[in-house]
Amino acid sequence: MTRVCFELRIKPELLDEYVxxxxxxxxxxxxxxxxxxxxxxxxxxxxxxxxxxxxxxxDDTAAQAYLTASPIAARWEAEMSRFFVGLEARPDEAATPLTEIFHLADQLAAASTTSAEGDAL
Incomplete structure (x- = not known):
């Protein structure tokens, strides 16, 4: 499984309408x-x-390809595009991805494995 986080900027004057x-x-x-x-x-x-x-x-690549080919998603993205600052493409394709640096479950699992290995010695 992949976790995806992204950022966009909504035009402040359109924020209430976007919500x-x-x-x-x-x-x-x-x-x-x-x-x-x-x-x-x-x-x-x-x-x-x-x-x-x-x-x-x-599979984020497959998910994006599915939505890119979808007429429903194209219509939604076309309607949403006016809300965003500085986009040259569909919002779902132009969002800035964020890099994950911490995930609690992953680190707990790693700590548990390390602890279990230490206990086995």
Whole structure:
């Protein structure tokens, strides 16, 4: 499984409308996200329009290809593109990926393995 986190900037003057457009998202777009293999998908917004997104997937390249080919996702992304600062492509293709530097479960598992190896000596 891959964890993906990304950042975009929403135009501050359109932030309220952007939030409203996600309450709720079109049912057919929700179905496409799920069909693409993305799960545990969340968006977070901060003052000034900073948007952070997170999802999990088994194959992000395949998920992105599925959504790129989807007419429903193309329509959604076309409608969403006006909300973002400085994008030259679809928002789902132009988001800045963030590098994961810490994950609790991974480190707990590694610490448990190290501890178990130490106990075996």
């Amino acid at each position: 409203a457009r996600h309450s709720p998202v079109w049912p057919e777009m929700l179905a496409e996200i799920a069909a693409a293999g993305r799960r545990n998908y969340s968006l977070f917004v901060a003052e000034g329009g900073r948007l952070i997104g997170y999802y999990e997937t088994d």
